[in-house]
Amino acid sequence: MTTRGYRSGAMNPAQGKPRRWLYRFSMPGLIGLLLFSLLAGMSAPVADAAGTTYYVDAAQGSDTNPGTGETAAWKSLGKVNSVTFSPGDRILLKAGSVWNDQYLDLHGSGTEGNPITVDRYGSGDKPLINFGNTAVGGEGFGVRLRNVSYWEINNLEITSGQHATDMRRSGVLVVGEGSGAGDFRHITIRNLDIHDIFGTDRRTGGINFHARGAGSAPESTWDGILIENNTITNVADTGIQTMTDAFLNSAWTHKFDAFRGVVIRGNTVERIHRDGILVRAGVSPLIEYNKTKSIGEACDIDTAVVNYLDNIAVVAAQWAYYTTGAVFQYNEASDTRMLEGDGQPWDFDVEVHDSIYQYNYSYNNQGGTLLVMNNTNNNIFRYNISQDDLDGNGAFHLVSGGGNLQIYNNIIYRSGTQNRALTHASNTGMVNYTNNIFYNAASGQYTNSPRMTYSHNSFYGANANVPSDPYKITGNPGLVSPGTATGRDSADGYKLLPSSPLIHAGIAVPDNGGLDYFGNPLYNGAPDVGVFEFQGTVTPPAVLFQEDFEDNDYAGWTTSGGAWSVTQDGTMALSQNSGTGEALAYTGDASWRNYTYSARVKLLNAFGNVGLLFRYADASNYYMFRLNDSGDKAELFKKTAGTLTMVSSTTTSVTPGQWTELKVTVSGSTVTAYAGGVQLLQWTDTAAQPAGGKIGLRMHSSTARIDDIKVTE
Numbered sequence: 001m002t003t004r005g006y007r008s009g010a011m012n013p014a015q016g017k018p019r020r021w022l023y024r025f026s027m028p029g030l031i032g033l034l035l036f037s038l039l040a041g042m043s044a045p046v047a048d049a050a051g052t053t054y055y056v057d058a059a060q061g062s063d064t065n066p067g068t069g070e071t072a073a074w075k076s077l078g079k080v081n082s083v084t085f086s087p088g089d090r091i092l093l094k095a096g097s098v099w100n101d102q103y104l105d106l107h108g109s110g111t112e113g114n115p116i117t118v119d120r121y122g123s124g125d126k127p128l129i130n131f132g133n134t135a136v137g138g139e140g141f142g143v144r145l146r147n148v149s150y151w152e153i154n155n156l157e158i159t160s161g162q163h164a165t166d167m168r169r170s171g172v173l174v175v176g177e178g179s180g181a182g183d184f185r186h187i188t189i190r191n192l193d194i195h196d197i198f199g200t201d202r203r204t205g206g207i208n209f210h211a212r213g214a215g216s217a218p219e220s221t222w223d224g225i226l227i228e229n230n231t232i233t234n235v236a237d238t239g240i241q242t243m244t245d246a247f248l249n250s251a252w253t254h255k256f257d258a259f260r261g262v263v264i265r266g267n268t269v270e271r272i273h274r275d276g277i278l279v280r281a282g283v284s285p286l287i288e289y290n291k292t293k294s295i296g297e298a299c300d301i302d303t304a305v306v307n308y309l310d311n312i313a314v315v316a317a318q319w320a321y322y323t324t325g326a327v328f329q330y331n332e333a334s335d336t337r338m339l340e341g342d343g344q345p346w347d348f349d350v351e352v353h354d355s356i357y358q359y360n361y362s363y364n365n366q367g368g369t370l371l372v373m374n375n376t377n378n379n380i381f382r383y384n385i386s387q388d389d390l391d392g393n394g395a396f397h398l399v400s401g402g403g404n405l406q407i408y409n410n411i412i413y414r415s416g417t418q419n420r421a422l423t424h425a426s427n428t429g430m431v432n433y434t435n436n437i438f439y440n441a442a443s444g445q446y447t448n449s450p451r452m453t454y455s456h457n458s459f460y461g462a463n464a465n466v467p468s469d470p471y472k473i474t475g476n477p478g479l480v481s482p483g484t485a486t487g488r489d490s491a492d493g494y495k496l497l498p499s500s501p502l503i504h505a506g507i508a509v510p511d512n513g514g515l516d517y518f519g520n521p522l523y524n525g526a527p528d529v530g531v532f533e534f535q536g537t538v539t540p541p542a543v544l545f546q547e548d549f550e551d552n553d554y555a556g557w558t559t560s561g562g563a564w565s566v567t568q569d570g571t572m573a574l575s576q577n578s579g580t581g582e583a584l585a586y587t588g589d590a591s592w593r594n595y596t597y598s599a600r601v602k603l604l605n606a607f608g609n610v611g612l613l614f615r616y617a618d619a620s621n622y623y624m625f626r627l628n629d630s631g632d633k634a635e636l637f638k639k640t641a642g643t644l645t646m647v648s649s650t651t652t653s654v655t656p657g658q659w660t661e662l663k664v665t666v667s668g669s670t671v672t673a674y675a676g677g678v679q680l681l682q683w684t685d686t687a688a689q690p691a692g693g694k695i696g697l698r699m700h701s702s703t704a705r706i707d708d709i710k711v712t713e
Contacts, residue, residue, distance in 0.1 A: 051090060053090040054068060054074065054080070055094070056091065057075065058097035061073035061094075063078075076099070077103060081103075081105045084108040085116045087115075087116065088110065088114040091106075093121070094120070094121060094127060096125050097127045098127075098130065103143070103144070104118070105136060105146070106144065106145055109151075110151060110186070116152070117151075118154065119154040125157070126155050130160065131158070138167055140167060140169040142160070142170075142197075145172075146173075146175050147176055147177070149184045149185040150187075154188075155190075156193075157194075158172070158195075159196045159197060160196065163305065163306070166308035169197050172207045173208050175209075175211075176211050179218065181219065181220040182218060182220060184220065186223075187222065188228070189207055190226065190227075190228045190230070194231070194235065195231075197236070200309075201237060204238075205237045205272070205273075206230075207241075208238070210244070211254070213245055213249060215251060217249075220244075221254055221259070221260070222260070222262075224260075225259065225262045226263050227264045228263070235272055236273035236274070236301075238272065238278055239275070240276075241278040242258070242259045242278070242279050242282060244259075254281060256283070256322055256351070257283045259279065259283070260284070263286045265288050265290070268291045269290065270293045270294050271293075274296070274312055274315055275319070276318055277318045282326060283324055283325060284326070286327050289330045291331070292333045296312060296338075297312050298337065313341065316336065316345070316367075317333035317344070317345040317346070317362075318333055319346065320347075321349045321351070322350065322351040323351070323353075326352065327355070327356050329357075333362045334363050334365065338366035338367040338390075341393070342371055343366040343368070346371070346384075347370070347373070353403075354377075357381050358383050361488035363388050366392050368395050368420075369386040369412065370397070370407075372399065376403050377402075379406070382409050382509075382512070383516055384411075388483070391414075391421075394420040394423075395414075395420075395444070398426045402427075407431065407432065407433050409530060409531055411436070411531050412439065413494075414444055414461075415442070416441075416442055421447050422445065433454050434455045434456060434457070435457065435509065435529045436457045437529060437530040438464075439460050439482055440461035441461050442461070444462065446463055448468045456529060457472055458530065460476060473501055475667075475670060475682055476501075477500060477529070478497045479530075491518075494530065494531055496530065498534070498536060500534070502528055504525055504526035509527070518531075542713050543710065544712060546709065546711070551572075554585075556587050558587065560584040561583045562578045562585075563576065564583075569602070569705050571707065573602075573707035575705045575706075576703060579605060583699050583702075587694060587696070590693055592615075592711070596712050598709070599662055599706050600660065600662075600706070600707045601627070602704060602705045607629050607630045608628075608699065608702030609627065610702060611624045611697070611699065612625050612695070614666055615694075616694040616696045617690040620641055621693075622638075623639075623664075623666070624698055626698070627652070633651060634650050634680040636681050647683050648682075649681070650680050652675055660675055661677065662674070669684050669685045670682065
């Protein structure tokens with residue numbers, strides 16, 4: 001995924017002051033230039049304004065100073081607020097300065113290439129704006145940008161502390177409202193520390209962009225927003241958000257596109273009363289490398305002072321609303337609370353379309369992993385890791401009315417007591433689960449529905465056989481050290497071991513983003529299952545035995561019952577031609593223990609059966625995997641001391657006269673059985689006896705042919 005920066009567009013001339021032109025020529029030079037211009041039929045060239053730098057020092061400054069030097073600095077933020085700034089101007093606040101009961105209410109607009117900048121100078125702590133209980137029009141803020149464009153705010157600390165006054169408060173408020181509302185450009189907010197600010201409703205908090213107005217008031221939009229590397233801690237109501245009153249004002253038209261070119265990157269948002277990071281009315285916003293923690297009624301306050309915070313019913317950590325083309329990537333979310341509902345780290349909310357969550361890591365979020373709301377469509381959830389998210393709503397919660405959704409190459413790891421659904425279906429769109437790993441040490445359930453498909457997923461642990469995935473893999477997925485991640489960048493435990501059965505076991509997904517969770521290119525040969533595309537070379541298993549009967553004999557096989565011969569059937573094949581009694585043949589080495597045994601088989605009579613014997617000790621002690629045309633079954637048996645017991649079975653199509661590859665892998669106490677390349681059965685033998693043995697073939701009252709036998713380890 002190519003990283004997209006913020007964009008700048010042309011400024012509405014009504015938003016700021018006209019450009020200032022500098023003519024720095026001697027009189028003869030000026031006359032010569034004008035003469036040249038007349039002769040050339042062209043106007044004289046001009047230069048952009050360089051802008052003026054202003055200094056503000058809370059301790060040593062004076063508002064009677066011109067402010068244009070460190071030794072002539074202004075003192076108060078009120079002085080800054082009295083000035084209308086011009087393109088290229090810089091307002092520098094001295095490091096270590098503290099302004100109590102003051103705020104920045106900034107005026108003027110920059111231009112493309114000449115933004116107005118607020119930053120710090122000197123060494124020491126970031127300049128601190130403690131706006132306390134101050135307000136403008138009944139609203140408090142540390143920095144306000146009202147009806148302006150081309151501003152960059154950097155390297156400040158902003159707080160207000162706790163106050164009993166019930167009003168809106170924000171660390172940074174960017175607002176378009178009133179007669180000056182319009183189309184704004186290029187707002188950057190970078191490296192701010194915003195903390196301990198408590199507002200009264202959901203339009204307050206850390207960093208807020210708000211298109212505000214009712215009735216026929218002018219409508220505002222923004223293009224080119226960068227919110228980067230800020231820390232927002234202990235804030236009510238929301239950490240970072242964009243908001244438009246188009247959702248309330250029927251006369252406005254920008255419900256889906258009030259905010260363009262939005263990049264929210266590298267921010268840390270913790271202990272938030274409502275939502276962590278929320279983009280409304282966005283077109284292709286990029287939300288990446290952010291970390292949210294403790295979201296949802298998580299503020300640390302003295303309730304005897306701050307007793308007016310909203311009662312919150314639902315929250316999510318990082319999400320979008322009425323947005324198209326959003327990309328949430330490389331983010332981390334933890335400890336989101338489930339209040340009356342929701343509580344997920346990620347959310348395709350109402351009217352979110354064509355959007356993606358990828359390469360994200362989540363853990364210990366009470367509501368589960370992903371929420372999908374109504375009126376959503378064509379969204380993708382891929383290459384994400386969910387480690388021990390709780391399951392107040394199950395891992396995936398799809399409410400009524402959602403559209404098509406692709407969920408592929410994720411890991412859902414559960415090691416605790418979670419017992420709700422790990423998968424969920426929509427009631428309107430189609431949901432496709434592909435190449436995912438569900439590592440379910442708890443007792444969570446799986447959903448089957450006509451509104452969902454499974455393909456090539458790994459299901460490990462409780463209820464692994466429930467999902468209707470024709471290509472499911474239910475054995476140990478062979479992860480390096482699952483459950484050991486402590487953050488997004490410490491997830492190597494979810495890589496695949498070289499021996500993993502998930503290597504090359506997936507299916508290709510078009511338009512897959514080109515990278516796995518760890519940044520490796522896709523694909524390295526056939527696709528892998530999970531978030532990791534194995535980069536090494538898989539060593540082919542050692543061949544212990546191979547037989548194709550092309551030499552027209554079956555020397556080395558011991559038979560019991562039946563009528564055995566080699567017959568031409570496309571190629572030479574071993575044939576058993578007696579339809580009565582037990583027919584058995586075996587070969588190999590009694591020391592073989594863990595191996596994979598495969599053969600092509602063809603039943604010759606209806607209602608017959610044919611199977612592979614493995615860990616064959618003798619005629620009274622072995623395992624068998626067979627196809628049975630009577631009832632269309634795949635069946636797993638164990639014979640001990642002469643007693644044959646069926647230990648597992650499933651329904652599958654069995655067609656006499658048709659070749660089918662049977663395969664069984666035995667590893668330790670686990671047996672995994674396949675037919676036609678599809679895993680059908682997996683069973684763990686607590687006794688694991690016999691622990692090793694030869695291979696063989698068996699049928700009862702049946703005729704069959706067998707070819708292309710292979711044993712590997």
